[in-house]
């Protein structure tokens with residue numbers, strides 16, 4: 687409040703974290719464009735439909751919305767219970783095409799915040815494996831790449847690893863060419879409509895174990911302020927980062943376990 691109104695695109699604004707993000711900025715007085723597959727009543731200034739699996743619809747969206755935006759929050763995502771091609775197209779390729787299309791439409795000093803996931807854990811060990819996916823820039827190439835992968839490896843994790851890796855690689859180029867920062871937010875399990883699908887695809891026991899470790903699942907209200915911060919001028923020197931918002935359960939996994947107290 688009291689600040690200059692900002693212009694914010696929230697992709698995946700129809701439900702869950704995206705709906706919470708759009709409502710948050712809208713209630714702060716910002717101009718919010720809410721984009722989703724389906725019509726919805728998320729509080730926003732304007733609503734547009736777009737199927738992020740379809741590059742032509744993304745191009746149509748981008749052509750229609752003009753420029754002068756301050757933030758792209760790409761929150762849309764589908765779980766591992768969806769067809770593998772859809773998971774990669776929405777969580778990775780759609781994000782990439784939307785982001786690259788938005789860069790010239792964002793003001794200098796603006797930001798991109800993509801919602802990835804703690805399911806991207808291990809992306810550092812998969813940089814070589816993901817090279818082919820990061821070389822794929824259209825749906826057919828993505829499907830061809832996926833067809834050659836081990837079907838036992840969870841495609842949702844692959845999609846989020848690609849989102850983190852892509853964003854980290856893009857960050858310095860976006861900064862140098864456009865003065866735009868690019869970061870990702872990686873939630874742990876969060877109470878939204880998608881959680882049941884995660885229990886199916888990842889295993890309820892695994893998610894219950896996470897809950898037992900940190901005491902509860904996240905709520906949308908735990909995630910939105912981190913998206914807000916990364917998208918704000920207060921984060922002006924934060925670029926190319928992936929921020930886990932998970933109550934802390936992931937951190938000890940890569941550092942040899944927790945300190946006993």
Ligand SMILES: NC(=O)c1ccc[n+]([C@@H]2O[C@H](COP(=O)([O-])OP(=O)(O)OC[C@H]3O[C@@H](n4cnc5c(N)ncnc54)[C@H](O)[C@@H]3O)[C@@H](O)[C@H]2O)c1
Nearest residue numbers: 698700701702703723737738762763803873875876878880
């Ligand atoms: N909920 C969790 O436990 C959790 C944990 C980690 C990461 N995430 C990520 O958070 C993000 C938001 O998920 P959520 O939990 O709010 O789920 P959600 O299902 O409530 O919201 C996802 C939104 O994406 C939209 N979407 C899906 N496919 C689309 C398409 N083809 N075109 C346009 N829009 C499409 C949906 O319509 C929906 O509004 C996702 O990227 C998800 O992977 C969620």
